[in-house]
Every structure is written in C-alpha cells, then in structure tokens.
Amino acid sequence: MEKHHEPLKASSDVLLSDTFTLVPSEGLLLSLQLTKTELQVHSQPSGHHAPTSTRLFLTDCIGCRTFKGKDPADIGGYFTVVFYPLMMGKGSTAYRQRVSRTFRAGTFQGRDQNMQVARTWVQTIQQLADQQGEPYFLPTSPHFLVLVNPHGGTGKALELFQKHVIPILMEADVHFTLLVTERPNQARELVRDQDLSRWDAIVVMSGDGLIFEVVNGLMERPDWMVAIKKPLAILPGGSGNALAASVNHYSGQQQVMGTKLLINCSFVLCKGQPQPLDIVSLTTLSEKRIYSFLSLAWGFISDVDIESEKYRFMGSIRFSFGTLVRLTALRTYRGRLSYVKDSTLSKTKDLDTITNNPSSDNKCPVIQTDGVVKEELEDSLLVPLGQPVPSHWTVVQEDEFVLVLALYQSHLGADLYTAPMVQNLGEGNIHLFYATSRISRGSLLKLFLSMEKGTHMDTEIAHLVHVPVKAFRIEPLQNTGIMTVDGEVIPCEPIQGQIHRGLGCCISAPSKT
Numbered sequence: 360m361e362k363h364h365e366p367l368k369a370s371s372d373v374l375l376s377d378t379f380t381l382v383p384s385e386g387l388l389l390s391l392q393l394t395k396t397e398l399q400v401h402s403q404p405s406g407h408h409a410p411t412s413t414r415l416f417l418t419d420c421i422g423c424r425t426f427k428g429k430d431p432a433d434i435g436g437y438f439t440v441v442f443y444p445l446m447m448g449k450g451s452t453a454y455r456q457r458v459s460r461t462f463r464a465g466t467f468q469g470r471d472q473n474m475q476v477a478r479t480w481v482q483t484i485q486q487l488a489d490q491q492g493e494p495y496f497l498p499t500s501p502h503f504l505v506l507v508n509p510h511g512g513t514g515k516a517l518e519l520f521q522k523h524v525i526p527i528l529m530e531a532d533v534h535f536t537l538l539v540t541e542r543p544n545q546a547r548e549l550v551r552d553q554d555l556s557r558w559d560a561i562v563v564m565s566g567d568g569l570i571f572e573v574v575n576g577l578m579e580r581p582d583w584m585v586a587i588k589k590p591l592a593i594l595p596g597g598s599g600n601a602l603a604a605s606v607n608h609y610s611g612q613q614q615v616m617g618t619k620l621l622i623n624c625s626f627v628l629c630k631g632q633p634q635p636l637d638i639v640s641l642t643t644l645s646e647k648r649i650y651s652f653l654s655l656a657w658g659f660i661s662d663v664d665i666e667s668e669k670y671r672f673m674g675s676i677r678f679s680f681g682t683l684v685r686l687t688a689l690r691t692y693r694g695r696l697s698y699v700k701d702s703t704l705s706k707t708k709d710l711d712t713i714t715n716n717p718s719s720d721n722k723c724p725v726i727q728t729d730g731v732v733k734e735e736l737e738d739s740l741l742v743p744l745g746q747p748v749p750s751h752w753t754v755v756q757e758d759e760f761v762l763v764l765a766l767y768q769s770h771l772g773a774d775l776y777t778a779p780m781v782q783n784l785g786e787g788n789i790h791l792f793y794a795t796s797r798i799s800r801g802s803l804l805k806l807f808l809s810m811e812k813g814t815h816m817d818t819e820i821a822h823l824v825h826v827p828v829k830a831f832r833i834e835p836l837q838n839t840g841i842m843t844v845d846g847e848v849i850p851c852e853p854i855q856g857q858i859h860r861g862l863g864c865c866i867s868a869p870s871k872t
C-alpha cells in the first residue's frame with residue numbers, strides 16, 4: 360500500500376471510476392479508480408485535511424464481497440475489499456498485514472441500483488485480482504484438507520490456526536476440512552489410504568515432521584505417480600518450520616518468524632500457485648525407502664535438532680541454545696561420504712534427462728509380497744549400497760566428520776538461511792555441506808551466527824565444504840550419532856539418495872528462474 364500525491368492515472372488505464380463514502384467514517388467522500396493492477400483511493404479535501412491518494416495493489420488482494428446495510432431504510436450498496444500488502448513493521452522488516460476497506464455506494468435513490476454498483480466493483484476487482492500472475496491451477500473456491508498437529512512447536516498450532524488462518528481462508532473464499540492429528544502417522548495413513556480427489560490441496564500446519572509423513576504416505580500409494588502431484592501447502596506450526604521459511608523466501612517475502620511468518624504463508628496459500636517440488640529418494644542399508652523434501656543431516660546439525668527437543672518450550676530459540684551447548688562438547692564421527700556432481704554423467708542415461716524431466720522413465724516394476732506388480736521410483740544414478748559407488752563418483756575418504764548436511768531448500772529453520780543459492784522449490788540440486796574435525800569451534804560458531812542472514816556463504820569458512828550434487832552416499836563407520844531426514848530421526852546406518860527434480864508439488868509463488 361502506498362500513499363502519494365501523484366496525478367490520477369490516465370483515463371484510458373481506468374476501468375471503473377466512481378464516488379463512494381468510506382465506512383465507517385463521518386461520510387468521508389472518496390473517489391475510487393480501478394485499473395488493471397490497482398485500486399486508487401482518493402480522498403477529497405475536508406476541513407484542514409489535504410486530499411490524499413492511496414494505492415492498493417491487486418496482487419495483494421485476497422478477497423472482496425458485497426453486502427446490504429443492516430437498516431432496511433439504508434439505500435446504500437456496500438462492498439469490502441481485503442488486501443495483505445507487505446508493510447514495514449518494527450525493526451525495518453516488511454511482512455504482510457491486513458488492510459480492509461469498506462465503501463458505500465449511494466448515488467442512486469434505490470438500494471438495488473446501489474447494490475448493482477457495488478456488485479460490478481466486486482466482480483471486476485475479483486476477476487483482476489485472480490488474473491494477477493500466471494494462470495491459477497486451483498478452482499476459484501478451492502477445497503483444502505487441512506492437517507494440524509496440536510502438539511507442533513510450543514503446542515499452539517490449533518489455536519494459531521483458528522485465530523489467524525481461518526479468517527484469511529474465509530476472506531479468500533477457501534473451503535476446508537480440518538483434521539487435528541491425534542497420533543504420529545495418522546496423517547501418513549490418511550493420505551495413503553483415502554480418495555484424494557475430494558481436495559484440491561493438502562495443507563499442513565505443523566513443523567516439517569508432519570509434511571514428511573504426508574510426502575511418504577503419498578509415495579506409499581499404488582498410484583504414487585499421480586498422488587505425489589497433489590498440491591501440498593505448508594503453514595508454520597512447529598518449531599523448525601524450514602519448508603514454510605523456504606516458501607516464504609521464494610515468494611519474495613523477507614525472513615520473519617512466528618505469527619508474521621504464519622500470515623505471510625497463509626497469504627501464499629491463498630494467492631500462490633502449485634510449483635514443482637524436488638523429492639530426494641533415500642535408501643538405507645536395510646533397504647528401507649524414505650522420501651525427503653528438505654534435508655538429511657548427520658552429526659552436529661541433527662545432534663542440535665534432536666538434543667534441543669528438551670528446550671521445545673523456547674520455540675525456535677531452542678536451536679541457537681542447543682548450538683551453543685553442543686559447541687562446548689564437540690563430537691566427531693567416522694565415516695565415508697561419496698557423491699556425484701552436477702556435471703557428471705550417469706553410466707546409463709544423460710543426467711539432465713533424468714533429473715530435469717520428472718516424467719522421464721524413472722519408474723521400475725517391483726513385485727510385492729502379495730504378487731501385485733507395483734511400479735517404484737527408479738534411482739538410476741545409484742548402485743546397491745552393498746556395492747562400491749561407481750568409479751566416476753567423488754569419495755571423501757573415511758574422515759572424522761563434524762557435520763554432514765544434504766539440503767535441497769533454502770532454509771533449514773525459520774531463521775536458518777543455510778542455502779541462499781536456492782531460489783525455488785524445484786531446482787534439482789542437493790546442496791551437500793560437510794565439515795571435518797579440522798574445523799575449529801570458532802569457525803563453527805561463525806557459521807551458525809552468520810547463517811541467520813545467509814552471509815556464511817560470502818566468505819570462506821576453513822574446512823567447511825559446499826558442493827551441489829545429484830546423488831550422495833553416507834557410510835557411518837560406527838553406529839554412533841544421530842541421523843535425521845527432514846528433522847525426523849532415522850537409524851544411523853549407511854544411506855544414499857538421489858534427487859528427483861520436481862517430482863512433488865507445493866503451493867508457492869511462481870518460480871523466478
């Protein structure tokens with residue numbers, strides 16, 4: 360929203376123009392002008408007040424509606440328009456804040472005519488607001504399945520959903536079915552077993568753990584190839600909220616936390632579009648298949664994530680606190696790390712064909728125990744974990760690692776801007792970070808302090824390596840340490856993974872690249 364004193368737009372740009380009164384007000388007269396991109400509100404001079412002009416951009420508009428006055432004698436036609444523009448808050452950070460304006464049309468003597476004026480404005484604004492950006496793939500009044508983990512974060516997810524999200528969904532004319540999870544794996548079983556065609560998108564309000572359940576539940580379905588394309592959406596309701604922070608970032612919004620992040624993400628849910636989401640297919644030595652949308656961590660980062668669970672009451676600060684605690688007693692882990700980089704070709708197929716074309720031939724038939732043939736996602740860059748990695752892979756020999764992190768989105772937490780090079784959900788890269796025991800405590804502290812703003816990538820940190828890869832393998836040489844996938848603990852054993860570019864789908868702002 361901008362206030363200015365510029366001259367009115369050229370009349371050829373103006374689609375609708377009329378005079379209204381502002382509600383509630385003492386009959387303040389306004390001249391409204393609607394162009395393809397904005398609603399201009401011009402107040403007329405009154406008393407000592409000079410005329411002002413306000414511009415409300417339709418890209419920020421999530422809904423509008425008409426209504427009649429409560430008094431039957433009131434001949435006015437009313438309409439309300441709701442915007443969520445990015446506005447400066449304290450500390451010079453911009454975040455989305457609600458701006459609602461109600462106008463009364465009263466030029467005609469009859470209520471029907473004034474209501475007709477209000478309806479014309481609402482229909483035109485709605486149409487123009489919907490048209491902003493790319494064509495939208497969801498219906499006009501979509502129906503979402505909303506999964507809320509009441510124990511997520513500090514245990515306030517349901518309360519926050521009711522207080523902040525429901526009003527936005529109602530203003531945007533979004534319908535939803537709410538399911539409050541009662542136990543772990545309930546969401547996973549639901550999306551695995553239910554008919555998903557009833558919902559246009561699956562919205563998860565929790566941390567990253569619940570969306571991990573949903574991704575894996577979708578991939579367990581016999582029709583996973585179709586199911587994994589169901590648009591997902593994330594609302595921050597946990598303590599980590601890495602995917603929510605990444606979506607917020609890709610949508611051109613500044614890094615914020617708490618309710619501000621929730622409102623930003625609720626806006627993206629209503630105005631964003633389904634975008635391709637990278638999925639990394641992981642296989643463990645025990646042949647367990649895990650699908651990951653965010654990260655695999657071993658060593659320092661997963662230690663902090665899991666060991667700081669006991670400080671959960673602190674909210675997201677628990678990670679910073681846990682980092683300081685772990686720095687005082689640094690651990691190292693013996694293991695071997697192998698990877699294949701961007702430019703390397705697979706033995707059998709051109710790498711770009713595999714990773715850049717999600718619909719390419721990346722599925723293979725697997726006969727299940729019941730004899731049914733089910734096609735599984737094929738990891739064409741990987742050989743079985745029992746065999747050595749292909750000769751063209753790079754191997755970091757059995758070193759003492761302090762941390763290994765494979766990250767595919769920009770954020771590892773709401774204030775951990777760990778991979779600033781990532782610009783959207785579906786770039787097709789695994790960003791592999793590792794540090795060996797040669798890294799000093801001072802360097803590690805510097806790394807975590809500068810990660811909030813993403814400046815750790817600006818200067819070289821000795822013994823911290825970053826390499827974008829398409830596939831990797833981690834072989835712990837002792838069964839020690841914590842390993843996490845998307846923040847969830849898995850047994851610490853040899854594991855390998857390959858990225859599948861844009862296999863999934865998540866609501867975000869359209870990609871910039």
Ligand SMILES: Nc1ncnc2c1ncn2[C@@H]1O[C@H](COP(=O)(O)OP(=O)(O)OP(=O)(O)O)[C@@H](O)[C@H]1O
Nearest residue numbers: 511512540541542543565566568569597598599600
């Ligand atoms: N009603 C429930 N009761 C207990 N656990 C649940 C319930 N619903 C979901 N879970 C489980 O809680 C775990 C943690 O959820 P999630 O990661 O979404 O929240 P969080 O831990 O607060 O967030 P973050 O991962 O960002 O710290 C998940 O593994 C999920 O399976």
